[in-house]
Amino acid sequence: MNTALLIDEVRLTPILIADPPLLNTQGVHQPYTPRLIVEVVTRGGVTGIGETYGDGKYLELARPLATALTGRPVSDLNGLFALADEVCGDSRAADDRVDAGGLRGVQTADKLRLSVVSGFEVACLDALGKSLGLPVHALLGGKVRDRVEYSAYLFYRWAAHPDGGEKDDWGAALDPAGVVAQARRFAREYGFSSFKLKGGVFEPDREIAAIRALAQEFPGQPLRLDPNGAWSVETSLYVAEQLKDVLEYLEDPASGTDLMARVAAGTGVPLATNMCVTTLAEVPEAFARGAVQVVLSDHHYWGGLHRTRELAGICRTFGVGLSMHSNTHLGISLAAMTHVAATVPNLDYACDSHYPWQTEDVITARHVFEDGRLTVSDAPGLGVELDRERLAALHRRWLDDDGTMRERDDAAAMRKAEPEWRTPEIPRW
Numbered sequence: 001m002n003t004a005l006l007i008d009e010v011r012l013t014p015i016l017i018a019d020p021p022l023l024n025t026q027g028v029h030q031p032y033t034p035r036l037i038v039e040v041v042t043r044g045g046v047t048g049i050g051e052t053y054g055d056g057k058y059l060e061l062a063r064p065l066a067t068a069l070t071g072r073p074v075s076d077l078n079g080l081f082a083l084a085d086e087v088c089g090d091s092r093a094a095d096d097r098v099d100a101g102g103l104r105g106v107q108t109a110d111k112l113r114l115s116v117v118s119g120f121e122v123a124c125l126d127a128l129g130k131s132l133g134l135p136v137h138a139l140l141g142g143k144v145r146d147r148v149e150y151s152a153y154l155f156y157r158w159a160a161h162p163d164g165g166e167k168d169d170w171g172a173a174l175d176p177a178g179v180v181a182q183a184r185r186f187a188r189e190y191g192f193s194s195f196k197l198k199g200g201v202f203e204p205d206r207e208i209a210a211i212r213a214l215a216q217e218f219p220g221q222p223l224r225l226d227p228n229g230a231w232s233v234e235t236s237l238y239v240a241e242q243l244k245d246v247l248e249y250l251e252d253p254a255s256g257t258d259l260m261a262r263v264a265a266g267t268g269v270p271l272a273t274n275m276c277v278t279t280l281a282e283v284p285e286a287f288a289r290g291a292v293q294v295v296l297s298d299h300h301y302w303g304g305l306h307r308t309r310e311l312a313g314i315c316r317t318f319g320v321g322l323s324m325h326s327n328t329h330l331g332i333s334l335a336a337m338t339h340v341a342a343t344v345p346n347l348d349y350a351c352d353s354h355y356p357w358q359t360e361d362v363i364t365a366r367h368v369f370e371d372g373r374l375t376v377s378d379a380p381g382l383g384v385e386l387d388r389e390r391l392a393a394l395h396r397r398w399l400d401d402d403g404t405m406r407e408r409d410d411a412a413a414m415r416k417a418e419p420e421w422r423t424p425e426i427p428r429w
């Protein structure tokens with residue numbers, strides 16, 4: 001055993017990061033949203049970093065795992081899952097209801113635990129890579145591409161939060177013209193050439209008009225629409241029919257495997273999901289019923305980069321496409337996403353990323369998209385460095401918060417503008 005690889009210390013730093021007023025079917029993003037930064041320090045003096053969700057229900061599971069990990073080798077990635085099963089316990093937050101902001105289907109103890117493990121797994125891989133002088137993609141078997149393509153993530157949005165938050169110069173996007181203007185800026189500044197619109201915000205005809213406007217502006221370029229399960233089967237089929245000539249895929253039009261299977265049976269438009277297939281247990285029924293044609297991987301959901309590659313193998317076996325989902329995240333996770341994406345041959349679509357919406361970061365040099373792509377780093381580990389001053393400042397914001405921003409709750413944020421707002425019943429349309 002190489003004792004230099006033993007873990008001496010695990011540091012957990014919850015932070016609050018600025019988030020613009022992006023709309024979705026549950027409400028609107030809060031001005032600040034929680035993330036958790038994980039640092040794993042080895043006896044050899046190397047520090048690996050990871051990032052995951054930072055709401056209280058994740059912190060509650062991360063703390064015992066951090067304690068239990070001390071003294072174990074940073075290379076024992078398989079052992080991490082057994083350890084988490086042993087020490088984390090079942091979170092009280094796992095109530096089998098759709099979560100209040102992540103829009104990731106029902107919330108189970110398994111999903112919460114895997115999301116926590118993902119941050120630790122990435123930190124261990126970063127530390128291992130730095131210790132061995134190898135990039136993370138090499139630890140996953142090696143890259144099969146040098147650049148990873150990302151897609152523009154368009155949101156209906158307000159110009160500003162009703163109650164403070166950081167200002168930006170994107171302006172409001174609440175109609176087809178606003179959505180097209182946003183897409184043009186994404187294409188100009190980042191070089192993105194495929195576009196996903198977060199839907200489920202307005203009546204379906206209004207969102208159909210936005211996609212039509214995008215198709216006119218960017219003829220032949222891949223377009224996606226994702227209402228996070230807000231529609232009935234009938235509405236989903238109506239939208240699919242209206243947009244069948246321009247959509248690359250329709251993402252989670254209806255909620256749950258049963259409704260998705262019924263939609264899939266009635267349209268030739270491929271259906272994608274990051275809601276009804278987010279754990280292995282959900283795969284067999286969804287695939288057997290042909291409910292989804294594309295799974296959006298997300299290493300936070302699946303328990304890290306190795307598990308994401310396992311998902312890729314399953315999708316390949318069953319002839320199901322693979323894309324990548326994103327929720328609000330920083331540059332550590334974007335580095336991890338890029339490394340794993342670089343190693344998966346069947347990643348057939350441009351990956352989602354919220355990153356352009358995140359103006360704050362905890363790494364010293366922000367990622368730069370060129371032609372909509374990120375170059376895969378060959379530096380040891382993830383290839384990003386922690387900016388300790390920024391980390392401290394964002395942690396200070398978390399400490400100073402009275403508790404309202406520490407849990408992401410898009411419906412509560414919406415009530416600042418519309419006091420009567422309640423999380424809409426699904427199907428909403």
Ligand SMILES: O=C([O-])[C@@H](O)[C@@H](O)[C@H](O)[C@@H](O)C(=O)[O-]
Nearest residue numbers: 024101102103274326327328
């Ligand atoms: O941040 C949002 O509003 C998104 O809707 C996010 O929460 C989803 O998880 C996600 O982007 C998706 O593709 O469903």
Ligand SMILES: [Mg+2]
Nearest residue numbers: 226251252274
């Ligand atoms: Mg989605």
